[in-house]
Amino acid sequence: MTDVLFYVFGGLALACAFMTVANPFSRSPVASALFLVLTMVWLAGLFVLLHAFFIAAVQILVYAGAVMVLFLFVIMLLDLKEEERRHWNRFGVGAGFITVGGLLAVLATTIVRSHAGAGLTPELEGTTHALGLALFQRYLLPFEAVSVLLLVGMLGVILLSRRDLK
Amino acid sequence: MQPETLAWIILALPLLSAAGITLFTRRNAGLSAAVSVTAVAAAFVASVLLVLSYRGLHIPAGECLIASVNWLNVGGLSVELGLRLDSLSNVMLLGVTGVGLMIHIYSCGYMAGDPSYARFFASLSLFMFSMLGIVLASNFVMMFVFWELVGVSSYLLIGFWFERPAAADAAKKAFLTNRIGDFGFLLGIIAVWASLGTVDFLDLQRALAADPQALGAFASLAGVLVFMGAMGKSAQFPLHVWLPDAMEGPTPVSALIHAATMVAAGVYMLARSFFLFELAPAWPESLGFLSGISALDVIAWTGGITSLMAALMAVQQSDIKRILAYSTLSQLGYMVMAVGCARPEAGMYHLVTHAFFKALLFLGAGSVIHALHHEQDIWKMGGLRSRLPVTYWTFLVGTLALCGVPPFSGFYSKDGILAAAETRPVLFGLALVVAALTTFYMFRLVLVALRGEPRDAAASHAHESPSVMLWPLRFLAIASVFAGFWGIDTALKRGLGMAGASGHEDHGGFLAGVFEPFGHAPLAAFLGLFATGIGFAVAWTLYGSHPVRDPLPERLGPLARWMRDKFYFDEAYAWLIRCTHDALAAVADWVDRWIVAGMFVRGLAGATDVAGRALRLVLTGNLQTYAFLAAAGMVVALWIVVL
Amino acid sequence: MSPLTWILGLPLLAAAGLCLVPRTSKGVLRTVAVAVTAVVAWMAIDLLLGFATAPVGRGGYRFVQQIPWVESLGISFFVGVDGINLGLIVMGAIVAFAAACVSWEIEDRTKEYYVLLMLMTGGILGAFASLDVFFLYFFHELALVPTFIMIGVWGRGERRQSAAFQITLYLTLGALVALIGLIALYLQSGVRTFDLVTLTDTLAANPMPAARQYFIFPWLMFGLGILVSLWPFHTWAPLGYGAAPTATAMLHAGVLKKFGLYVLLKVAVPLLPEGAKEWLPLLAWMCLGNILYCGWVAMRQRDLNQLIGNSSVAHVGFVFLGVASLTTVGVTGAVMVMVAHGFLAALSFALSGFLYRQTGSLDMGRMGGLLKQLPFTGTVMVMAMMAGCGLPGFGNFVGEMLVLFGGWKSDLLICGGWISFRWFVAAAAWGALIVAAVYMLRAVREMFHGPIGETWRKSNDPTGAWRRLPYVVLLVSLLALGVAPRLLTDHIEPSAKLIVDAVERSRPAPHLATAPGHPIP
């Protein structure tokens, strides 16, 4: 059952990711954004399969909810049209595909050859309780640091969105 | 007081005077002169006291007193700031301070009114300090130190009127020419030290006496190198070119430095380090072609050539100071030749008497120049006998002494040199020719410049100089006449530790002393007198009738022009320097500018720049290109690392 | 606490303190800088006078202080003096004082200038006082960075940007190459410490294999050589000094530049004796390039600063010659030349800076008769130039003389013994006595002698004791060294002897005696 679900979620995530970056039917950023939201959802599904329930929830809340809404807001705000194809850079596209293909090949070969999962069984339960304990004990300092980072991010955004920015 | 204490005082006085004038009294001309004259007078008195107390100690010949403090002591090189007192340095002390005193006094009159009066006396004091340092130095390094200081004070004094381009150029030329000699001198000192491990004269002398082979293959080379120092300072051929130009300095300077004392330092140094030249000839392998020639041969021939060449040049000069300058050159050649003939005491003897009469001649010339408002051309003078009587008579005394007419002091010292040269027939003949030429050009000078009728308005309105300038003339004239009877030669022999130093001590009375040379070395004495007579006769024939122009060029033709133009040494040297040093400098500069800084440095910079420009094309500014390049690079890197 | 720590710490503290002074109160900035350097100079002189009686600490050094810092890497703050850096520290402190004094001229961005000046001073003194190779290098870099900034910001002339650029690139390159050598030395020494005393002791007891020494030594030699303007890496020096502000040129040409020589003598030669024997013949050739070639180049210069710059490059050649001779006398002379030339270079650049301000030009062809108009400056300059051509009475003479004496006795084999080292000594003597005299006297003749040009009628000597003080201080130091050289040589000699002995003692390890790597045919 979980294996089937894995293939379903994994396949859908890959498909939606493909549609995000290389939608053959539309160049609209809105479409890309929506497919990305779908990718996030399927990813959350995969997280659930990995028993990382908290992360899955956060994934939905933060990514699919907050981040992607932000994206859509910006798209609306800027009133972005469909990406017009100014010129078809064959060399660029070819090189891009080759590079990405190469990367994929390297990664896949490494994964397959390394037998990373040999002898390992899925055991860990990513309970919110355990996560919370770790977060507020061992990872307290990074946690606080991240909160400062968010604050700085906020300040940065406020500064950047000022009208008179030169 | 102990002689050592007195020696320190003598050395310190002029230095204090120079420092005091420079730092404190330079705004007050009169006070500065007073300080300087007082210092040198005190040094003279101290020298007299020193000599008296030294004689009281009855130190045997060849021994000496040494006072020293350590100046430098580094791994086997120990240099004392040492003062060496023996008869040799005593004679020089008296000579230097005595003549120096006369010239200081004279300068008070001669330089009166010059805006840089104080600077003149400060430089003069500095010179006295350095010169006394040379005289008293107990080792080679100290001598070299003061040697250089003498060079620099000479530079300052020749270039005293530095606004005049000629004076500034002459000062530079003198210093540089001297430096070439010093180059050899320093290397000679180093070579001696490297073999014997000491630079002290006494230690060196003893070491070489114990083992004459101690210097090994460097024996003659070291001698010749050290002699190069004397060559520069005493203006010997081929480094003689600076001395005539040095006459651009004030006349008292010419008298003190470039006639009486500094230029004689070379001879003094040769006498001081004579033990070095006596060694049997030995050359390093690379200079094997010189084998058989000893250092003394080189010295003797250099001296001989210089004296003849300078005498010939003097014949056709028309500047009164230049005639005297060439005469100085010629006499220095004499002295050097005497040293080269293994008779340093003869050279030193002539040095002392020459100091008196040449200083006298220069000061006399200065008096004439002063009277004629800085006219130096003898063909614009004449008829000065009645107008400048003191100058005339003292000048005549100096001339007679220089020509070697008995019983003037020059006769005795010159006779010693001629006697020394008897062993080398060619040099002896050469010396006789020089004696004849000397008389000729000196009487040419006297007959043209001082006697006869005035040729110029200035000459006919000349007035005798102030007495502050005349008294030194009188004193020096007395010294020039009688210096032959003061036993200077005996003292020198004692100082040099010569055999027979005590044998001649008691010559029977004054008259015997006057005619001593005729008995001692009759050939030299008679031939010398004969040569003098010939010179006088020729001069009288040519110039006795007081011609308006020089009749000699017509008779001698191109030779006269060569003599007048100093055998074109200056031009030849200028050409040589242009072809060597200047050319090297130009090449070095060119290489520096275009090869090192240009091709390599700028080439490297240019190559970097071009590479940068080429790589800049990759940076399109397109974000995606960058992303692509980064990704591609990552892939390649991973590919290499992982697979 | 060692006085050395104060000597190098005070200027750094002053640099920090000056940051707090408001930029408008220029008087305070200047007074603080002069006062601090004066105190430092006084302490340095006190160091010199108290050296003989001070207790001997670790490794034969005196006034030692050591504080561990990064123990895992073997880095510690370690200061101390022996005969070799003693003179350099005293010289550096006095030159720093003079440099602070002549900086009255700076009107623009005074605060930054003085902060950098203090930083540079502290770095220089720290570099010479440190006995830990890490700090040695660190302090040197600390002094170099202000040099670049000062040339770029307060420099003069049209070429100052290019000069600052070139000097930066050259010196950075030199420092980097030397750093490679130092790191290689650190890694290969086997003790993993930067402590110079431990390094010396360890490498004396069990030396590195000769082949490794042959490899490491050239990195140090060329790297440090670039820092010291070894021929043919010298072209930055005249250019940089021509463009540098007066105080920077004084401090760099006078003091900081000696760092390369100091490290060569103090680190490279004693720690890598076999490498030194292998490579010093090449150094001997190159130092002839400095002495003769740069002397000839100097003869052709029309600009006073170019002339002084080239002559300073030429003088450095004597230090190389002394080091290459590997005799006690020669090495002592080399250190003496370093110290004396420090004073001399500082004095020359101070004077040329003053002349530039007075006349607005340093083109010698256009000058003339200045001795009449500027008697004080002219006299001091003539004396400086005389010192530059090795006149007795100045420290340079003693140093150069010792180098020549030592060189003559050297048994260094050049070209496999075909050429005697004595020829090098003779050539160097020619350079010292004649080439130097030619260009110095030509400069005096053109600038100070001859009829006075109308252009300079408005020029004036520095007035007042304070303005004359820096020149007088430097001149008196030069004279003191020349008249009483034992002030320093007595201290230098034992340290020099240690270095020479270290090289003489070393014999190549038997199995490597025939190791390849002879760079000279």
Next chain:
Amino acid sequence: MKVGLEHYLLISAGLFSLGLLGVILRRNLLVMYMGLELMLNAANLALVAFSRYNKNLDGQLMVFFIITVAAAEVSVGLALIVALYRRRQSAHVEDLTSLKF
């Protein structure tokens, strides 16, 4: 075939490659940004998978932090894009080449 660690990793690799493809190929800044997000998520997936199979909670915590940092990054990045758009009236990368020498 039993699903194991490798399968998750392969999915992760695929997502990462697709994200990179987006960054390289798409010319719209926003879409490029989405590609970046995709790549981050691919990393997240790998981390969670490793965490589960290696019995170590740290991986999940790392993911937590990545999500937080990504949120901050997105907010700043989008603000930048907005600011850029205001000045240039374009979110097209080929219009934004002022980094070129």
